[in-house]
Amino acid sequence: MEPRFLLLSEVAAELNVSDSQVYHLVRSGDLPAIKIGGRGQWRVERARLEEYIQRAYAETAEWIRANPLVERDTDG
Template identity: 45%
Template sequence: MVSKDNGTFLTVAEVAELMRVSKMTVYRLVHSGDLPAVRVGRSFRVHQQAVEEYLGSSVYSADKTG
């Protein structure tokens, strides 16, 4: 079953710009499985929600003790 609202799929370049990293970093995240992507021909598309979830789970809190 296909949902009517599939959301937005972003190119690697768009993901890199959104995350403020290089395209190579995005490719590494995709190939390592840390960032799920769909292969379309020879390129990848990443769901915008996957980017948001990745960034949300990657929040780092510095411990000031020690």
């Protein structure tokens, strides 16, 4: 069984980005997280990470629709 909550470093590994990028996502509110304990360690619920990924797919698809790939004229 997978853990319900992930460390920011685990989220970074899942997304293949840096820890600081994940911290920025959390602090900006783009990726919901909670602070645990007296030291305020961040944890991201796996379900929230999956929701974030789905939103990112939807936003990317919308961006692609709004910015279609334009073929370059290769006939010099």
